[in-house]
Amino acid sequence: MEAVFLSFILMLSIFLGFELISKVPATLHTPLMSGANAISGITVLGALVAAGANNSEMATWLGGASVFFAVINVVGGYMVTDRMLAMFRKKPTGGAA
């Protein structure tokens, strides 16, 4: 039953994703991509559980390595997206945002 339930969520999320993103203007394609990329770092949740649950030594180390990579993805992804979006301005002014 769990498999069916999870697949149901998957199906709805995919449709939602298509609806959400189909009308993004070309100007924002890069920030959208890196912002979405940061969200894909959500794997960090699984990594945290693997690293902290103390189930087996190997799982702890694999989880730890996974936390490392996922955190790079999350922190780097959000920061770089914010840095890019801060540059998108409406009027060609001198420097003030």
Added chain:
Amino acid sequence: MNLSAELVNFAYIISAALFILGLKMLGHPDSARRGNLYSAVGMALAIIVTLLADSIVSFEVIALATLGGTVVGALAARLVAMTSMPEMVALFNGSGGAASLLVGWAALYDEILGTSAPSTFILITIILSILIGGVTASGSLIAYGKLSERMTTAAIVFAGQRIVNSLILVGIVGSSVMFCLEPTLGSQWFWVLLALSLVLGVMAVIPIGGADMPVVISLLNSYSGLAACAAGFAIGNNLLIVAGSLVGASGIILTNIMCKAMNRSLANVLFSGFGAAKAATKVEGEVKPIVADDAFLILEAAQSVTFVPGYGMAVAQAQHVVRELGELLEKNGAEVNFAIHPVAGRMPGHMNVLLAEANVSYEQLVEMDDINPRLPNTDVVVVIGANDVVNPAAREDENSPIYGMPIINVDHARTVFVLKRSMGSGFSGVDNPLFFKENTRMLFGDAKQSISALVAEFKS
């Protein structure tokens, strides 16, 4: 504090809502920055409640890994030059993929060492998360190598490539089946699967040429989401599935937009090894060079000027002087805008980011379909380091490999300046008849220096 599973899952619902809201707001320049912040808050919430859940008992490894990841991620995000953004995004993609691979691997230990035998469904999802994660990780590394030009940017093709790839796929399916039949921790089939997944990522990206990179980046972006999704199935976490599939869908949409902008199918981009296909009609003729002094006189008299930037502008780091020239032209009374082809540069929206960095307002950036009808009434078009996206062969020459690709019809303008380092075909290796047209003038030299010279003329 130990949160119950119900409470944790309830917080996940809020996180999911913040992700959805954040992505929606990323769709408009005014709200995009706030949208990204919402999504980051959703992520922070999810991480905090997960740490507080009672399933986590030891924190040493977590603290160390989080600290390391934060430092690396933050430094990378801060220090990277805007022109290097494509390879940065590729690396972030890759680390997301690696994380999913490792989560799947760790989940395998929990499942096999657990009290009951792992179900085939769980095993398949674990295999998928290792497979997709591995392909994303190694594929992104190759994409990084190509984008940063640490390895050849050209398509790498060899005889029997398809056969090799088919064998890899067969090997992956075979080893997966063998592993599911007898899931043990020491199983050699697991190692075969892991190795083949990484090899598949490499094989999938090497035959793709530099000009097709926007497609690959978007596709890897999609994979990193799907990998998270598979990991979500493997560990039974709803939020991973929701967030992963949102990212997967967005990556697919971008991939589709990029493919359409090149008039090619995804299969064609992935498997063809572009440029080796057909020999285009040889272009003959004489180019008409122009010097900065004369170009200045024409620009000074122009009422409307459109800039068409390409990857060459990024290479020459010319975006700031281009903006300066644009401002001077506006002061001089001309209408100035920037026409951006969807696949200009090395990732979706690459040029927009560079021009935004140079302080060009996004309202001045015009998409291909909007600029083309206006070009016949445009006095001067300045092409800066773009080639294929303005190549009229895409319209006129049925034998050209890029025939049918929608282009910016710069040759319809009254005068076209092409800024180019020297004669020679563009990234895709296709000749460009634009250079020989009656209304085209070639301004040879480094793009940044050429534009600077024009700026100096305007100021004097």
